[in-house]
Amino acid sequence: MESSAVLRGVLVVSLLVVLCHGQTSQEVSAEDLEVGRNEPAADRELVEALEVLLDKVHNRVSMEKRGSIPLCGIGDRCAMKFGPRIGKLCDCGRGANCNSYLLKCI
Template sequence: MESVRAAVYLSVCLSVLTSLCQGQRSPDNQLLSAPDEPLLGLTTKELAEALQGFLDEADSRVGLSVEKKASVIPRCDVGERCAMKHGPRIGRLCDCLRGTACNTFFLRCY
């Protein structure tokens, strides 16, 4: 998670730095590039698809952490395991349905 965040911050910083430096270059030193010219052996379309895949994967990871932070606890049916024992403490896995409760001895909804 932290490596994804660092990569995003680095890419944003590099793009801002690049855009600032573009204004400092003289027009005769600028490179003329064709839109379909391959960069590092990849076309612009392939690079865009790779970036989109990376961003989709990063969004799916971020979505899971947001759900945990929002304290969204899933519902569990009667008889399913609703808690887990961590030494002297009991951690909740899910919330029992209405009319049932989590038995702290069996750690199941009854």
């Protein structure tokens, strides 16, 4: 007898949780739509400010690395063999390595 009462109580509570969860998600989505209308102008301003900052940082970094080795793509020659030594022509990009046998970025 007691187990059926506990089972009924659990079912009622789970039903209330499911019903309440659906109501809160509808209210949140309506609020998000109202707030979303005013944000694109602010977002554009932030993006423009970040682009200006990134350009300044990129220019500063490029001036510091004047003597650095240029980047080469996958499949390009990245080294030249000078007898027993190997010299670099360019640096392979991220995720690629210069193969010392083929002398190409792989």
